[in-house]
Amino acid sequence: MKVAKFGGSSVANATQLKKVGEIIKKDSGRKFIVVSAPGKRNKQDFKVTDMLINLGNAYVNHESYDEFLSIIIGRFREITTELGVSEYILKDIEQTIYSVLERNEPSDQKLDAIKAIGEDSSAKILSEYLRTIGLEASYLNPKDAGIIVSDEPGNAQILPQSYSKLYTLRNRPEILVIPGFFGYTIDGKLMTFSRGGSDITGSIVAAGVQASLYENFTDVDSVYTVNPNIVHQPKEITSLTYKEMRELSYAGFSVFHDEALIPAFKERIPVCIKNTNNPDAPGTFIVAEKESKEKCVVGIASDTGFSTLFVSKYLMNRELGFGRKLFEILEREDVSFEHTPSGIDDLSVIIRDNQLTPEKESKIISRIKEELKPDTVKVHYNLAMIMIVGEGMMNTVGIAQKATTALTKANVNIKMINQGSSDVSMMFGIQADDINKAIQSLYHVFFEDNKR
Known part of the structure; x- marks a missing residue:
């Protein structure tokens, strides 16, 4: 059924x-x-x-x-x-x-x-x-x-x-x-x-x-490893896990709404993405668990339209409640955040541009200055996020090295790296203007280099 x-x-x-x-x-x-x-x-x-x-x-x-x-x-x-x-x-x-x-x-x-x-x-x-x-x-x-x-x-x-x-x-x-x-x-x-x-x-x-299979018919034969508008005829993904698809769809893949798989994921129902115009093509299967023989990185997603709220204060790490107070300010201004890479004395908050109107930005910066007394608070614009996705990434040696080498070869400056505890993805923040050459270089390293 x-x-x-x-x-x-x-x-x-x-x-x-x-x-x-x-x-x-x-x-x-x-x-x-x-x-x-x-x-x-x-x-x-x-x-x-x-x-x-x-x-x-x-x-x-x-x-x-x-x-x-x-x-x-x-x-x-x-x-x-x-x-x-x-x-x-x-x-x-x-x-x-x-x-x-x-x-x-x-x-x-x-x-x-x-x-x-x-x-x-x-x-x-x-x-x-x-x-x-x-x-x-x-x-x-x-x-x-x-x-x-x-x-x-x-x-x-x-x-x-x-x-x-x-x-x-x-x-x-x-x-x-x-x-x-x-x-x-x-x-x-x-x-x-x-x-x-x-x-x-x-x-x-x-x-x-309790279906045996959930088929999602669209206008592509499968999910691709990268955006085909950036890389010509990229490789198809034959199988990936729920977690991998969730990360890919969040980070710019347009095949699925990023909340779509949650009910199927909870019931461990396999999903197959198929093409209405070519229904006999095998499509891409989305399953609960990955086979151990499959390669780690399955796809590279990207999206533009981000800004970074950067807050710096000497001895921030010793100031109890600093992060909570900062996020309370964002909450009160009805602004949600995407990522929060941090250091000892500084904290960056990645926010989608559609969340951060000029009016909200002005209020947020004013309140941060008044309530948190930072040494520096500023907003960086025109940021793009690149997500390298694959389960088991944390236990695979060399993924970060390959990615940073690829970006260096493409002459792309990395503004931010964030992996944290994620076993599914690694995120890079770069200038939006560099996104095409960054993706092309990453694709070559992870999907065209026979030595990968």
Whole structure:
């Protein structure tokens, strides 16, 4: 019994949905299908979710939204017409949009309901299409599926009681098509997960029904060792562990939402990333444990958009509560941090740029100066993070040496190194402008050098 999740590129148009239908039809074990909203049909295209967000923002701000509504309806009309499904599906989608807009509810809750229409509509269309090709299939709303979440608009968390409710779905004989990205609170309010949360839904359903495999269909044959936009035709990863995938997705790999695997990880359910456009390719398997014969480093991830808050004070290490007070200042300004490499007299806090607005930065520096009396406090900008990922790294001699040598050969200055107690990754901070040549050099050392 498998759960198959199809991403935005897989449901972008009727042609792609027909491929999805063939994939489902080919394997009777694919009993639970989770879908995203229609994604881009080409690089210049739009994602339906983005257009729904524009619609929702225009509505709550009392601006004209007719253009957005027309584009959204037109996209779904094109899909349903080409698939040849019943016209009532399109009418149902239109009615759902108007119903959400007319409901009297808080704006954040309304925006969640509007955003969810993309996934909900995909599920309704696909379930109807599956019936036209001779499969017994039903659309299943997340409320009826038992996906119960916390009352946090835009950032819902799954509640434990969901899993026992989902397990009962195993008794259903037909294929169940479930929209991703959202669930319902105990009192029936629709809440979305964070952006990209359809992957989270797929993992939740797989954990709930105790699937033998969770397949995540996207538009690539596998996960690659590095970003293919930086290195031409990089090697594919055939197998990696949950921990490795979590590190890779956090550090810039875009195949998975970085929270997506947690439910599957807890239940030790294997995951396979596959390509809707090439479903016979083996894909990448994500498993609980690594075989000892496999090489240590599996991938190199990277991401830009970081800044460093640097605080220095002589004898900082002897000042009780210094770190706690610093992090309390960040907490009060609603700023989360990523990493905290430190020395005896100094502490660096890595923060994503979207967390650190100019107003927050000014307040934080002012408070640090006033409350902690540091010798130095400043912010460094334009930082990139590179993550070398692989389980068993701590027990493998020479990983750091290879990495630093590669960066030296590329004439890249290392601003920061952080491994700490991690057995899965090693992080380097560099100037964002150097990221391409750094990744290319690291790839050569770890994946092209036969002596590795």
